[in-house]
Amino acid sequence: MAQIQILNPDSLGKPLGHYSQITRVKASEFLFIAGQVGCDKDGKAPADFDAQCVKTFENIGKALASQGAGFGNVVEFTTYLVHSQDIPKFMTYRQREFPKLFGGGAYPPNTLLIIDRLVREDFLIEVSAVAAL
Amino acid sequence: MAQIQILNPDSLGKPLGHYSQITRVKASEFLFIAGQVGCDKDGKAPADFDAQCVKTFENIGKALASQGAGFGNVVEFTTYLVHSQDIPKFMTYRQREFPKLFGGGAYPPNTLLIIDRLVREDFLIEVSAVAAL
Amino acid sequence: MAQIQILNPDSLGKPLGHYSQITRVKASEFLFIAGQVGCDKDGKAPADFDAQCVKTFENIGKALASQGAGFGNVVEFTTYLVHSQDIPKFMTYRQREFPKLFGGGAYPPNTLLIIDRLVREDFLIEVSAVAAL
Secondary structure, three states: OOEEEEEOOOOOOOOOOOOOOEEEEEOOEEEEEEEEEOOOOOOOOOOOHHHHHHHHHHHHHHHHHOOOOOHHHEEEEEEEEOOHHHHHHHHHHHHHHHHHHOHHHOOOOEEEEEOOEOOOOOOOEEEEEEEEO | OOEEEEEOOOOOOOOOOOOOOEEEEEOOEEEEEEEEEOOOOOOOOOOOHHHHHHHHHHHHHHHHHHOOOOHHHEEEEEEEEOOHHHHHHHHHHHHHHHHHHOHHHOOOOEEEEEOOEOOOOOOOEEEEEEEEO | OOEEEEEOOOOOOOOOOOOOOEEEEEOOEEEEEEEEEOOOOOOOOOOOHHHHHHHHHHHHHHHHHOOOOOHHHEEEEEEEEOOHHHHHHHHHHHHHHHHHHOHHHOOOOEEEEEOOEOOOOOOOEEEEEEEEO
16 A cells, blocks of 8 residues: 655745645555546537536546545646636636545645647646556 | 556546556556657757657667667656647557557557647657656 | 666767656655746745746755755656747756756756746746655
């Protein structure tokens, strides 16, 4: 069983959102999860950014569950958005939903990046994850 | 020796290309390979996107081979393209070449991102990789 | 204690800057450090790119130090810049400062990417890191 510590040392600034600065993890088994997007199994994506956030993290949850893991196993997220106008919406999504997904406010480190485009033009968010078992 | 499982759980959508959703890996030794681009040792890059794809993955193959590893050791790719117009060409490259590089269709997770630019303006693709030994 | 080898195999081109091609690492304990930016604990970021570089790597150094680690523990960097015009300035920063941060020229692999924007419009550079203990 992985020993996962989610850490926010005093020497660094307070995280600018629902993430933490560092994961320290002792583990021999890892999951690398391909970037997940906000679409169903049939490939349909809602037009709405918030709905895509919900589906994206549902998909990550399904990937974790398939290996007997959960959000508490995540050691790192990388989040890609296509429009900078969606940054406040992403913050709002996280503020609303992350306390339900993660126990005790131990949110994993995240790097938030605004890029040109994802594989399909209608995808507005993609999140990749590393987890430890 | 690393135990590497490449997984596509039923609960997630079918991958949109030659990649898989999850790697599950039990290993104590990892390779982190800097983003490779489509140029020779002398720094020359072909102008053609497909030729840059070929060279990029050749370079990753050389990095792996230098440590006695091969494509079967890769646990994660991240692929950066500069032009969204190259997405179909990248899919075509992978469809043509990945079955030769990877045995049995076990393609590692990949996150495909379209960004503004790479370190040199003539670079059209860059791929970073993590492998387990 | 992690066994970290920083490698530049002859079969690959010479790195285009102060980074190396491969880290080979045998470790059971890792740090995943969220992307660090060039601001103080109070959230203030200098307008100057070079000053943001200095603060960004200071912040990574603080994250490492909080776990009893140092730059010699870093196994991978990913660097995001917002303006391609800053690429030469980043190279200059690294050339000047990395020999002080890293012993013996063993610079970790880095993937350098130019993207649209970071979480705040005034951030010009963000660097995420993985380290092994």
